[in-house]
Amino acid sequence: MQYFINLAIQEAEKAESRGSVPIGAVVVQNNKVISSAGNEVIKNSDPTAHAEILAIRKACLLLNSHIIDECDIYVTLEPCAMCAHAIYLSRIRRLYFGAYDVKRGAVDQWSSTLDRSIYKTEVIGGVCETQCAEILQKFFEKKRI
Amino acid sequence: MQYFINLAIQEAEKAESRGSVPIGAVVVQNNKVISSAGNEVIKNSDPTAHAEILAIRKACLLLNSHIIDECDIYVTLEPCAMCAHAIYLSRIRRLYFGAYDVKRGAVDQWSSTLDRSIYKTEVIGGVCETQCAEILQKFFEKKRI
Numbered sequence: 001m002q003y004f005i006n007l008a009i010q011e012a013e014k015a016e017s018r019g020s021v022p023i024g025a026v027v028v029q030n031n032k033v034i035s036s037a038g039n040e041v042i043k044n045s046d047p048t049a050h051a052e053i054l055a056i057r058k059a060c061l062l063l064n065s066h067i068i069d070e071c072d073i074y075v076t077l078e079p080c081a082m083c084a085h086a087i088y089l090s091r092i093r094r095l096y097f098g099a100y101d102v103k104r105g106a107v108d109q110w111s112s113t114l115d116r117s118i119y120k121t122e123v124i125g126g127v128c129e130t131q132c133a134e135i136l137q138k139f140f141e142k143k144r145i
Numbered sequence: 146m147q148y149f150i151n152l153a154i155q156e157a158e159k160a161e162s163r164g165s166v167p168i169g170a171v172v173v174q175n176n177k178v179i180s181s182a183g184n185e186v187i188k189n190s191d192p193t194a195h196a197e198i199l200a201i202r203k204a205c206l207l208l209n210s211h212i213i214d215e216c217d218i219y220v221t222l223e224p225c226a227m228c229a230h231a232i233y234l235s236r237i238r239r240l241y242f243g244a245y246d247v248k249r250g251a252v253d254q255w256s257s258t259l260d261r262s263i264y265k266t267e268v269i270g271g272v273c274e275t276q277c278a279e280i281l282q283k284f285f286e287k288k289r290i
Contacts, residue, residue, distance in 0.1 A: 046202055047211040047234040048193070057191055066192040082230035085251075089192040089227065106230075 011038040025051035027059040052083035078105030098132025156183040170196035172204040197228035223250035243277025
Protein backbone atom coordinates (compact mmCIF):
# COMPACT_ATOMS: atom_id res chain seq x y z
CA MET A 1 0.00 0.00 0.00
CA GLN A 2 2.78 2.43 0.99
CA TYR A 3 4.86 1.43 -2.01
CA PHE A 4 2.11 2.39 -4.47
CA ILE A 5 1.17 5.62 -2.71
CA ASN A 6 4.87 6.52 -2.84
CA LEU A 7 4.79 6.06 -6.60
CA ALA A 8 1.75 8.37 -6.69
CA ILE A 9 3.76 10.89 -4.64
CA GLN A 10 6.56 10.69 -7.22
CA GLU A 11 3.99 11.46 -9.94
CA ALA A 12 2.81 14.44 -7.87
CA GLU A 13 6.39 15.72 -7.65
CA LYS A 14 6.81 15.36 -11.42
CA ALA A 15 3.56 17.32 -11.92
CA GLU A 16 4.99 20.10 -9.74
CA SER A 17 8.15 20.22 -11.85
CA ARG A 18 5.86 20.90 -14.84
CA GLY A 19 4.23 23.80 -13.00
CA SER A 20 1.04 21.89 -12.16
CA VAL A 21 -0.63 21.33 -8.80
CA PRO A 22 1.22 18.29 -7.34
CA ILE A 23 -1.27 15.45 -7.41
CA GLY A 24 -0.42 11.94 -8.59
CA ALA A 25 -2.24 8.66 -9.24
CA VAL A 26 -1.28 5.04 -9.89
CA VAL A 27 -3.49 2.19 -11.15
CA VAL A 28 -2.51 -1.28 -9.92
CA GLN A 29 -3.63 -4.78 -10.90
CA ASN A 30 -2.34 -7.89 -9.11
CA ASN A 31 0.38 -5.85 -7.39
CA LYS A 32 1.64 -4.61 -10.75
CA VAL A 33 1.57 -0.98 -11.84
CA ILE A 34 -0.64 -0.66 -14.93
CA SER A 35 -0.44 3.11 -15.31
CA SER A 36 0.56 6.26 -13.50
CA ALA A 37 0.01 9.95 -14.09
CA GLY A 38 0.33 13.39 -12.59
CA ASN A 39 -1.94 16.39 -12.92
CA GLU A 40 -1.62 17.98 -16.41
CA VAL A 41 -4.41 20.58 -16.36
CA ILE A 42 -2.18 23.58 -17.10
CA LYS A 43 0.30 21.84 -19.40
CA ASN A 44 -2.43 20.27 -21.57
CA SER A 45 -4.98 23.13 -21.35
CA ASP A 46 -7.41 20.44 -20.24
CA PRO A 47 -9.64 20.89 -17.16
CA THR A 48 -10.30 17.14 -17.12
CA ALA A 49 -6.60 16.21 -16.99
CA HIS A 50 -6.58 15.34 -13.30
CA ALA A 51 -4.11 12.61 -12.32
CA GLU A 52 -6.90 10.05 -11.72
CA ILE A 53 -8.59 10.62 -15.10
CA LEU A 54 -5.27 10.31 -16.96
CA ALA A 55 -4.23 7.18 -15.05
CA ILE A 56 -7.66 5.55 -15.60
CA ARG A 57 -7.64 6.38 -19.33
CA LYS A 58 -4.14 4.92 -19.73
CA ALA A 59 -5.03 1.76 -17.79
CA CYS A 60 -8.24 1.20 -19.79
CA LEU A 61 -6.41 1.69 -23.07
CA LEU A 62 -3.74 -0.80 -22.02
CA LEU A 63 -6.27 -3.36 -20.76
CA ASN A 64 -8.53 -2.66 -23.76
CA SER A 65 -11.67 -2.24 -21.65
CA HIS A 66 -13.67 0.60 -20.14
CA ILE A 67 -14.25 -1.62 -17.10
CA ILE A 68 -11.20 -2.36 -14.96
CA ASP A 69 -12.80 -3.99 -11.94
CA GLU A 70 -9.69 -5.95 -10.97
CA CYS A 71 -7.70 -2.75 -10.53
CA ASP A 72 -7.09 -0.48 -7.56
CA ILE A 73 -6.19 3.21 -7.72
CA TYR A 74 -3.80 5.10 -5.42
CA VAL A 75 -4.13 8.90 -5.35
CA THR A 76 -2.27 11.48 -3.25
CA LEU A 77 -5.42 13.58 -2.69
CA GLU A 78 -9.07 12.73 -2.10
CA PRO A 79 -10.73 12.80 -5.55
CA CYS A 80 -13.11 15.54 -6.68
CA ALA A 81 -16.62 14.70 -7.95
CA MET A 82 -15.42 14.32 -11.55
CA CYS A 83 -12.71 11.82 -10.60
CA ALA A 84 -14.84 10.01 -8.01
CA HIS A 85 -17.49 9.37 -10.65
CA ALA A 86 -14.87 8.32 -13.22
CA ILE A 87 -13.57 5.81 -10.67
CA TYR A 88 -17.10 4.48 -10.30
CA LEU A 89 -17.65 4.33 -14.08
CA SER A 90 -14.45 2.32 -14.53
CA ARG A 91 -15.61 -0.02 -11.71
CA ILE A 92 -12.23 0.22 -10.00
CA ARG A 93 -12.20 -2.19 -7.05
CA ARG A 94 -10.50 -0.10 -4.40
CA LEU A 95 -9.54 3.54 -3.98
CA TYR A 96 -6.65 4.47 -1.69
CA PHE A 97 -6.07 8.16 -1.16
CA GLY A 98 -3.61 10.19 0.91
CA ALA A 99 -4.69 13.65 2.03
CA TYR A 100 -8.32 14.57 2.68
CA ASP A 101 -9.67 17.50 0.65
CA VAL A 102 -12.10 19.33 2.90
CA LYS A 103 -13.06 21.83 0.20
CA ARG A 104 -13.48 19.84 -2.99
CA GLY A 105 -13.12 16.19 -2.00
CA ALA A 106 -16.12 14.19 -3.17
CA VAL A 107 -15.48 10.96 -1.36
CA ASP A 108 -15.31 11.57 2.37
CA GLN A 109 -16.38 15.10 3.02
CA TRP A 110 -18.58 16.39 0.28
CA SER A 111 -21.37 14.43 -1.35
CA SER A 112 -20.07 10.99 -0.34
CA THR A 113 -20.27 10.08 -4.01
CA LEU A 114 -18.63 6.70 -3.62
CA ASP A 115 -20.70 5.72 -0.60
CA ARG A 116 -23.96 5.39 -2.49
CA SER A 117 -25.29 1.94 -3.11
CA ILE A 118 -24.50 2.07 -6.84
CA TYR A 119 -20.83 2.65 -6.08
CA LYS A 120 -19.10 -0.60 -5.32
CA THR A 121 -15.59 0.84 -4.98
CA GLU A 122 -14.08 0.30 -1.53
CA VAL A 123 -12.45 3.43 -0.10
CA ILE A 124 -9.40 3.70 2.16
CA GLY A 125 -8.52 7.31 2.97
CA GLY A 126 -5.56 8.85 4.84
CA VAL A 127 -2.80 6.60 3.45
CA CYS A 128 0.51 8.41 4.14
CA GLU A 129 -1.73 11.39 4.81
CA THR A 130 0.92 13.72 6.30
CA GLN A 131 3.38 13.19 3.45
CA CYS A 132 0.67 13.66 0.78
CA ALA A 133 -0.72 16.78 2.47
CA GLU A 134 2.76 18.33 2.89
CA ILE A 135 3.50 18.29 -0.85
CA LEU A 136 0.39 20.36 -1.51
CA GLN A 137 0.93 22.67 1.49
CA LYS A 138 4.50 23.44 0.38
CA PHE A 139 3.34 24.03 -3.21
CA PHE A 140 0.70 26.56 -2.18
CA GLU A 141 3.05 28.24 0.35
CA LYS A 142 5.60 28.80 -2.46
CA LYS A 143 2.79 30.21 -4.65
CA ARG A 144 1.93 32.77 -1.98
CA ILE A 145 5.53 34.09 -1.65
CA MET B 146 -30.88 27.16 -28.74
CA GLN B 147 -32.78 24.60 -30.84
CA TYR B 148 -30.18 24.78 -33.60
CA PHE B 149 -27.34 23.81 -31.27
CA ILE B 150 -29.29 21.08 -29.48
CA ASN B 151 -30.09 19.68 -32.92
CA LEU B 152 -26.37 19.51 -33.65
CA ALA B 153 -25.93 17.64 -30.35
CA ILE B 154 -28.70 15.25 -31.47
CA GLN B 155 -26.79 14.65 -34.71
CA GLU B 156 -23.71 13.78 -32.63
CA ALA B 157 -25.84 11.37 -30.59
CA GLU B 158 -27.01 9.69 -33.80
CA LYS B 159 -23.41 9.35 -34.99
CA ALA B 160 -22.49 7.78 -31.63
CA GLU B 161 -25.29 5.24 -32.12
CA SER B 162 -23.96 4.34 -35.56
CA ARG B 163 -20.66 3.48 -33.83
CA GLY B 164 -22.49 1.19 -31.39
CA SER B 165 -22.32 3.62 -28.47
CA VAL B 166 -25.14 4.96 -26.30
CA PRO B 167 -26.53 7.92 -28.31
CA ILE B 168 -25.52 11.02 -26.38
CA GLY B 169 -24.07 14.13 -28.02
CA ALA B 170 -22.62 17.46 -26.94
CA VAL B 171 -21.71 20.76 -28.60
CA VAL B 172 -19.62 23.64 -27.19
CA VAL B 173 -20.56 27.09 -28.48
CA GLN B 174 -18.89 30.50 -28.18
CA ASN B 175 -20.47 33.67 -29.59
CA ASN B 176 -23.02 31.61 -31.53
CA LYS B 177 -20.19 29.66 -33.20
CA VAL B 178 -19.65 25.93 -32.72
CA ILE B 179 -16.23 25.40 -31.17
CA SER B 180 -16.40 21.63 -30.79
CA SER B 181 -18.81 18.72 -30.89
CA ALA B 182 -18.61 15.10 -29.85
CA GLY B 183 -20.60 11.94 -29.28
CA ASN B 184 -20.18 9.26 -26.66
CA GLU B 185 -17.09 7.09 -27.37
CA VAL B 186 -16.88 4.92 -24.24
CA ILE B 187 -17.07 1.57 -26.03
CA LYS B 188 -15.15 2.54 -29.17
CA ASN B 189 -12.25 4.10 -27.23
CA SER B 190 -12.28 1.69 -24.24
CA ASP B 191 -12.46 4.82 -22.13
CA PRO B 192 -15.01 5.19 -19.30
CA THR B 193 -14.39 8.95 -19.28
CA ALA B 194 -15.20 9.38 -23.00
CA HIS B 195 -18.66 10.85 -22.43
CA ALA B 196 -19.78 13.35 -25.08
CA GLU B 197 -19.41 16.32 -22.70
CA ILE B 198 -15.85 15.42 -21.64
CA LEU B 199 -14.73 14.97 -25.25
CA ALA B 200 -16.38 18.21 -26.41
CA ILE B 201 -14.88 20.17 -23.49
CA ARG B 202 -11.41 18.72 -24.08
CA LYS B 203 -11.56 19.61 -27.79
CA ALA B 204 -12.82 23.14 -27.08
CA CYS B 205 -10.10 23.78 -24.47
CA LEU B 206 -7.41 22.52 -26.79
CA LEU B 207 -8.67 24.76 -29.58
CA LEU B 208 -8.99 27.81 -27.32
CA ASN B 209 -5.68 26.93 -25.60
CA SER B 210 -7.09 27.29 -22.09
CA HIS B 211 -8.49 25.05 -19.38
CA ILE B 212 -10.99 27.80 -18.61
CA ILE B 213 -13.65 28.48 -21.24
CA ASP B 214 -15.99 30.79 -19.38
CA GLU B 215 -17.33 32.45 -22.53
CA CYS B 216 -18.63 29.12 -23.83
CA ASP B 217 -21.94 27.32 -23.45
CA ILE B 218 -22.49 23.57 -23.73
CA TYR B 219 -25.50 21.79 -25.28
CA VAL B 220 -26.01 18.14 -24.30
CA THR B 221 -28.79 15.73 -25.27
CA LEU B 222 -28.93 14.19 -21.76
CA GLU B 223 -28.58 15.62 -18.26
CA PRO B 224 -24.89 15.20 -17.33
CA CYS B 225 -23.65 12.65 -14.79
CA ALA B 226 -21.55 13.72 -11.78
CA MET B 227 -18.28 13.34 -13.73
CA CYS B 228 -19.46 15.57 -16.57
CA ALA B 229 -21.25 18.05 -14.30
CA HIS B 230 -18.02 18.59 -12.36
CA ALA B 231 -15.98 18.83 -15.59
CA ILE B 232 -18.38 21.55 -16.76
CA TYR B 233 -17.77 23.36 -13.49
CA LEU B 234 -13.99 22.96 -13.74
CA SER B 235 -13.98 24.41 -17.26
CA ARG B 236 -16.13 27.33 -15.96
CA ILE B 237 -18.56 26.93 -18.84
CA ARG B 238 -21.08 29.77 -18.68
CA ARG B 239 -24.31 27.97 -19.47
CA LEU B 240 -25.42 24.33 -19.70
CA TYR B 241 -28.39 23.43 -21.89
CA PHE B 242 -29.51 19.83 -21.73
CA GLY B 243 -32.34 17.86 -23.37
CA ALA B 244 -33.66 14.82 -21.53
CA TYR B 245 -33.61 14.53 -17.75
CA ASP B 246 -31.75 11.50 -16.35
CA VAL B 247 -33.63 10.40 -13.25
CA LYS B 248 -31.14 7.65 -12.42
CA ARG B 249 -27.70 9.13 -12.98
CA GLY B 250 -28.26 12.80 -13.74
CA ALA B 251 -26.19 14.96 -11.41
CA VAL B 252 -27.65 18.33 -12.19
CA ASP B 253 -31.36 18.32 -11.51
CA GLN B 254 -32.23 15.09 -9.81
CA TRP B 255 -29.31 13.67 -8.00
CA SER B 256 -26.81 15.66 -5.98
CA SER B 257 -27.61 19.04 -7.56
CA THR B 258 -23.92 19.33 -8.27
CA LEU B 259 -24.20 22.49 -10.31
CA ASP B 260 -26.54 24.20 -7.86
CA ARG B 261 -23.91 24.62 -5.17
CA SER B 262 -22.56 28.08 -4.57
CA ILE B 263 -19.17 27.23 -6.09
CA TYR B 264 -20.81 26.34 -9.38
CA LYS B 265 -21.48 29.41 -11.40
CA THR B 266 -22.76 27.60 -14.50
CA GLU B 267 -26.35 28.52 -15.38
CA VAL B 268 -28.50 25.47 -16.15
CA ILE B 269 -31.41 25.19 -18.62
CA GLY B 270 -32.87 21.67 -18.69
CA GLY B 271 -35.53 20.11 -20.92
CA VAL B 272 -34.49 21.70 -24.25
CA CYS B 273 -36.12 19.60 -27.04
CA GLU B 274 -36.70 17.11 -24.23
CA THR B 275 -39.04 14.72 -26.11
CA GLN B 276 -36.75 14.43 -29.13
CA CYS B 277 -33.64 13.89 -26.95
CA ALA B 278 -35.39 11.32 -24.77
CA GLU B 279 -36.76 9.41 -27.77
CA ILE B 280 -33.31 8.71 -29.23
CA LEU B 281 -32.28 7.00 -26.01
CA GLN B 282 -35.59 5.17 -25.55
CA LYS B 283 -35.42 3.76 -29.09
CA PHE B 284 -31.78 2.74 -28.59
CA PHE B 285 -32.56 0.80 -25.41
CA GLU B 286 -35.74 -0.72 -26.91
CA LYS B 287 -33.65 -2.09 -29.81
CA LYS B 288 -31.13 -3.46 -27.29
CA ARG B 289 -33.87 -5.38 -25.51
CA ILE B 290 -35.16 -7.07 -28.71
